[in-house]
Amino acid sequence: MAIISLPRLLDPATGGVHRLDVEGNTLGAVIDELLSQIPGLEVHLFDHGGSLRPHVLCFVDGEPSRLEDRTVEADPNTDVRFLQAVSGG
Amino acid sequence: MRIAVGTEKGGYLVDVETGAVEGPFFPGWKVTAFGVAPDGMHLAGVGSNWFGSAIHRSADMAAWTQVEAGPTYGDARPVSEIWTFHNVGDRVYAGVAEAGIFASDDAGHTWAGVESLNEHPTRPQWQPGAGGLCAHRFLSAADRLWVAISAVGLFRSDDGGATWQPRDEGVRSVVTPEDAPRPEVGYCVHNVDHDPDQPDRMWRQDHAGVFRSTDGGDSWERIEDGLPAGFGFVMRRDHASGRLFVVPLQSDENRVPVGGAFQAYLSEDDGDSWAVAGRGWDEAPSFTSVLRGAVHADGNGAIALGTTGGRIWMTRDAGDKWECLDPVFPRIGAISLL
Numbered sequence: 001m002a003i004i005s006l007p008r009l010l011d012p013a014t015g016g017v018h019r020l021d022v023e024g025n026t027l028g029a030v031i032d033e034l035l036s037q038i039p040g041l042e043v044h045l046f047d048h049g050g051s052l053r054p055h056v057l058c059f060v061d062g063e064p065s066r067l068e069d070r071t072v073e074a075d076p077n078t079d080v081r082f083l084q085a086v087s088g089g
Numbered sequence: 090m091r092i093a094v095g096t097e098k099g100g101y102l103v104d105v106e107t108g109a110v111e112g113p114f115f116p117g118w119k120v121t122a123f124g125v126a127p128d129g130m131h132l133a134g135v136g137s138n139w140f141g142s143a144i145h146r147s148a149d150m151a152a153w154t155q156v157e158a159g160p161t162y163g164d165a166r167p168v169s170e171i172w173t174f175h176n177v178g179d180r181v182y183a184g185v186a187e188a189g190i191f192a193s194d195d196a197g198h199t200w201a202g203v204e205s206l207n208e209h210p211t212r213p214q215w216q217p218g219a220g221g222l223c224a225h226r227f228l229s230a231a232d233r234l235w236v237a238i239s240a241v242g243l244f245r246s247d248d249g250g251a252t253w254q255p256r257d258e259g260v261r262s263v264v265t266p267e268d269a270p271r272p273e274v275g276y277c278v279h280n281v282d283h284d285p286d287q288p289d290r291m292w293r294q295d296h297a298g299v300f301r302s303t304d305g306g307d308s309w310e311r312i313e314d315g316l317p318a319g320f321g322f323v324m325r326r327d328h329a330s331g332r333l334f335v336v337p338l339q340s341d342e343n344r345v346p347v348g349g350a351f352q353a354y355l356s357e358d359d360g361d362s363w364a365v366a367g368r369g370w371d372e373a374p375s376f377t378s379v380l381r382g383a384v385h386a387d388g389n390g391a392i393a394l395g396t397t398g399g400r401i402w403m404t405r406d407a408g409d410k411w412e413c414l415d416p417v418f419p420r421i422g423a424i425s426l427l
Contacts, residue, residue, distance in 0.1 A: 009117050010140060013155050040155040044140035048167045055139040084139040 002030040002078035006041075009084055013040040021076075027060065028070025030080065045082060057083040092393050092401060092414075093131075093150065095120030095382070095423030100133060101416075102150060102427075103401065108415045114153060115145075122382060123425035124174025126181055126196040134171025134183070134423075142170050144183065146197055150427075158199040160191035162207070172382065175227035177234070184224035188215060188238045192250075206236060206244060206253045211274045215241045216264065218277055218296070225381055226281055230288030235281065235306065240264075242276035243293070245306050256306030261297040280324040280381050284331075285388075292333055292360055294324035299335060301360045315363035316354055317347040322381040328388035330407035332357055334366060336379045336394065349374030353394065355408045367404065369411035382423040395421030 005019050022037065024030035035042045047053050051066070058065045059081045060072070094101040099113025100120035114120075115135050121142075122134035131150050136142040144160070145153040160168045166187045173184040183191045183200060189207035191200040206224075215222060218240030226237035232249040235256075240263060244253040257276035261267060264275030277296030284290040289305035292312075298319035300309040313319045316337050323336040333356040338344045346352070355366035375398075383395035390407040399418040404411050 009137065012115055012118065012135065012145065012153060013140075013143065039157065040143065043143060043159065043161070044137070047141070048162060049164050053139065053141065087139065 001076040002027075002074045002080050004030070004034055005079070005081040007082060007084050010041065010044055010082075013044050014038055024074050026070060027065075027067065027072040027074055027078075027080070030074050030078070031067065031070065055085040055087045057085050059083070090391070090405075091427045092403070093123050093423075093425040093427055094395060094401065094418055094421055095123060095133070095425075096399070096419040096421050098419040100135075100150075101418060103414060103416055105403070105414065110416050111151070114151065119170075120423060122171045122173050122183075122423050124181065124183075124197075125176070126193075127176060127179045128196040130196060132174050132181070132197050134174070136170045142168055142185075144171055144197060144200070156198050156200070160185050160189075160200045160202070162187075162189070162202060170221070170223065172223045172225040173227055175229065177229045182227055184227055184236065186221045186223035187217075188222045188224045188241060190224050190227065190236055203250055205246075205251055209244070209253055211241075211255065214272070214274050216275070218263065220381075226278075228281065228283055228288070228291075230283075230285070233288065233305065235283075235291075237278040237281050239279070240277045240296075241274045243278045243281060243306055256302075257309070258307060259302075259309035259311075260293070260295055260300055263296050279322045280384075282324050282326045282333075284326060285328060290359070292324050292326060294321050294335055296320070296341065299324070299360070312356075312360035313363070314361065315356075317350075320344070321379075323353070323379050323384045323394070325384050325386045325392060327386050327390060327392060327407045329390055330357075331359075332407050333360055334384075334386075334392060334408060335363070336384075338378055344378055345376040346378070349376050351375035351377055351396075353392075353402075353408065353411070366408040367406075367410055369413075371413070380422055383421045385424050385426050387426045391426055393424050393426055395424040397421070 090105040101112035119136045124132035147153040170186040228235040234246040242257040263277040280294040291302040293300040318337040353366040354363045377396040377398035386392045393403040401414040
């Protein structure tokens, strides 16, 4: 389980959902479940190679993450926040 | 009459009679293309510098839903922007960047790449220009299809999309010196249109000038008599009158109207000669321009031009009289008469 936060700019893909609880014992399972619940998010968060888009920021429990280690354990208090980078000034 | 306006910051609807504006829809997103699916639903291509691109459907252009399986090359290359939609029967095509086309047979819910073009043998030679590497214009007549790709050239299929051939003979390459051997690709088509009744009669605004073909693109001849410059991004034919329209810009290096005189030019003789289109243009200098997706003709005398300065110029009488609508938008990249 984790608490996911999504930026407002993604409203066209999320239908206006900015915060949701997602099941999963690892970060990878949480992300998979998030994309299962909101399939349209995948193309906006991840690039064609499967990496987090370069101008998308992710913080896991306050620490910056590129979501490369998906085996990190998740618990009901795990906080995963996606933000748009301040790119271009 | 309403006009859908796609800008760098959202999409808008303008009522031409009242000037009333609805929107933005997709606030903060680039709205890059409009279309209508075979089931009557509106289509929009949207993009974000942060979050990539997507296609959405809507019944009313107010409530939009992202499609289930939009265009993707998998891990081969990104789909960074949706540039155009084009319907052929019950199939709708999308032209995208990085350059390629995708087809949907279910009114835009799911999309599949047209591998015959997307993996064309010349693809390793495709290189982006200033506008990126995009498939931005699609024309069709029965089994004959044309796709314009910036900095690459015009491709034609005579078998419904099974095979494609470059069709740029007579147009100067933008990737080699003039006296060098002609490359197979590397021709920067900016826009193209044709006569639906005689579809092999075609007109082309290219990086290298304005051209005409009478053989479906097999060969092209330069037609710039009366134009102040050959550069630009617009080429449209009003079907009812047969008039052609371009919006000339100074040059590749200086993409503004010559002398600040922002005006469309028209030809009434299939491109043999050109003159300023009608009346109504600003007397004050205007250094704005019109991008390749920001022109739409309804075929019956109405033409809308969206400018990089966020204004809409339109004619409803095939170019005799032009008016600038009151609203001012962000930079306009796509426009559609509804």
